[in-house]
Amino acid sequence: MPKVTIDGEQIEVPDGATVLQACELAGKEIPRFCYHERLSIAGNCRMCLVEVKPGPPKPQASCALPAAEGQEIRTDSQMVKLAREGVMEFLLINHPLDCPICDQGGECDLQDQSVAYGRGGTRYYENKRAVTEKYMGPLIKTVMTRCIHCTRCVRFSEEIAGVDEIGALYRGESMQITTYLEKAAAHELSANVIDLCPVGALTSRPYAFEARPWELKKTLSIDVSDAVGANIRLDSRGREVLRALPRINDDVNEEWLSDKGRYMVDGLTRRRLDKVWIRKGGKLQAATWLDAFAAIKRAKPGASIAAIAGDVVDCETMFAAKTLLGAMGSTLLEGRQTGMSYPTGNLAAVNFNSTLAGIETADAILIVGSHVRWEAPLVNVRLRKAVKRGAKVFVVGPHWETTFPAEFLGDDAAVVHELPGHVTEALAKAERPAVIVGGAGLAAGVLDAALALDVQRDGWNGFNVLHMAASRMGGLMLGFAQKGGIADIARAEPKVVLALGADEVDWSQFAGSLKVYIGHHGDKGAHAADIILPAAAYSEKDGTYVNTEGRVQFAEKAVFAPGDAREDWTILRALADAFGVRVGFDSLAELQAKMISEVPALGVEGLASYGKLPKAGKTKAKGAIRYPIQDFYLTNPIARASVVMQRCSAELLHGEDLAEAAE
């Protein structure tokens, strides 16, 4: 723990800290462009210069200099001031002064730092360098003349994403950042370079010229595109969400966000259900709420009513439905739309127990039936980190392109019963062994086989299930699970089925039921429905979500739902009135209080505790593993409605050449 003096103040800093980090600990702001906590140190922008004694009598780049015992560091001397001004002046020599037409304006590091640390005027009257634009795909817009060569984007794609595709060609003044042969950046995290770019060289293509940051209302929310529950900020203006940006949460998403979570938001204004619809003679016709409630009442369900929750609904909606059904005497609740029926008696057995941050520290990992890159891109980032630290990874399931060395053991789920010797040995010897069971693994019945693996150590539980639906863990906590899965519900032949944004269900099993779709998008569920009640999307209501590691998180309402659409719980509350039953809440606060009194864990932000793992059962896993996601960009109704996601799917996955269309 070296002691250093910073601007006359002595502080102790952790071993291995850099001078820059030491200065930050002392509360001094050090301007920087290339340095980023989560990337390797490049030391090429020189903006972080400080004065350090002992050392050469010139300013030093603090980001690349280890803090050492007895250093005297100054961040406020004349030398430092001049150094910063000088670096700033050099950077601006070749940076266009086009802030008025630059999308980064208002949230640009270069802009902010030149105001704070630069000279007031320019002394440069020569010609500036100009660089041609580079095509980087449907998400990233480039204005490469603005690039200051910090190489953050290069380091991100190489180190974090694990997909080497961005590079710096040529050198010196001619250096240019580009993807190889200007191909589209084609991994699930590509758009994070937009956040990383300290200037306006890489900006968001779908959001280009949409708004200035200071016009936007910022709402804290949770990403629902997968079960990771990335913390996001929704930026909205008026009734429209214009963009989603990651928030920093080291336990969940660090500071990254998948391209789907970031860019499906344009789907929030498309294909929306904003009217009540009733099917008459096979055709949907616009109707009023009263007509719809009357029609549902006419079905006289009594206790013969079921609720099926979709993948992106919040706990409040599910709880409201549960209470309504309870009041009517039914417990026909299910959330696993595609028919899975794994046991849910002990939630520890279907939870990501090592935690998302914890999996980074695992040293031997067996993945069974999960295409992690597509099912949870942010978990893939963690796996890559684990491998960089020396973890071995084995995968049971069809091959997918990993971003780290991994050994594929076979496509058939039965492999888990007879793992090759070196795999069992690696798991047995590991200090922190882990198994990750994905949706395809659950479907093939590997749960028991996985539970039988010894992946627990003192203070370490490496048994993990990786879900894909943002609503899954919350739904399971609220009891949205039947013993035999959705088949049990079909067998009960309910008179009325409430589909809570359920779009992946095979509705032919419910041919005899009155299907009431309560949701926000005209997707598969709405097409099959008899009555459609327009509801709110995740951005339009306060909601509680539980991610795949059992982390309870709250999302806030950013905008109002369009047209006649209402927040889901109000619809279910009104349905209770129509049926003449009492649910015991009249406001969201009351609903939440009731929900928390029933499931206390939902009231506490953070990891829910599910207790010990159960003993393994005897179910044998069998059958070829088939990953459920066919198209990463189109996994939920919001994404399917999004033009940006459709374009990503067409161009990045199906190789259609749409580059021209964008120009």
Added chain:
Amino acid sequence: MADRAPHPDTLELRERWGSFAWTPANAEEAKKIVARYPEGRQRSAVMPLLFLAQYQVGAETNTQGWLPIPVIEFVARELDMPVIRVLEVATFYTMYNIAPVGRFHVQVCGTTPCMLRGSDDLLAACKKRGMAKGHTTDDGLWTLTEVECMGNCASAPMVQINDANYEDLTPERLDHVLDELAAGRFPKEGTQDPARHTVEPVGEPTNLAAMMTENHDYRGEW
């Protein structure tokens, strides 16, 4: 330098170079080069392998050699590294030709010592023969490039042609060298000054003459 860009990746280029592979001799050589680096650090061989590939392309096309995109991809495959990293290296160093060149790559040094000793005249001489900077002559014989210091300042001005340096040039001497090359002969490398052997002083030493006989201390005389 902005005029330096990889030769466009076209179907024809793919067809011509897509199946590029080492000749048996070069395969041997490549193996030797890779073996120089410790296990796990094979990527360090990227520079010599690119150079080897450039030579092979040169031999196949009877030019100085260059690196078509498919050949760069071949080297990336050989070393199991991302092709963007190889392209970075190939574009960084100007000794890798990333666009086709002629039979002889005439690189005229234009840095200060050579310039003071008449490199402008050498460039003019080249131009007179139809060469233009950054271009290859129509007969495919000459490609002209102006380069920075080649480390031969003591015998400036100089020109590097493919692997050979020609020093102490005058326009006439350069013309002679180029004529010889064009005729398929190999002019003598190094200094072209008949009075000089290598970079020894011409005539009597004029600088630090007192140093000739002893380790003279000049400091008091400055």
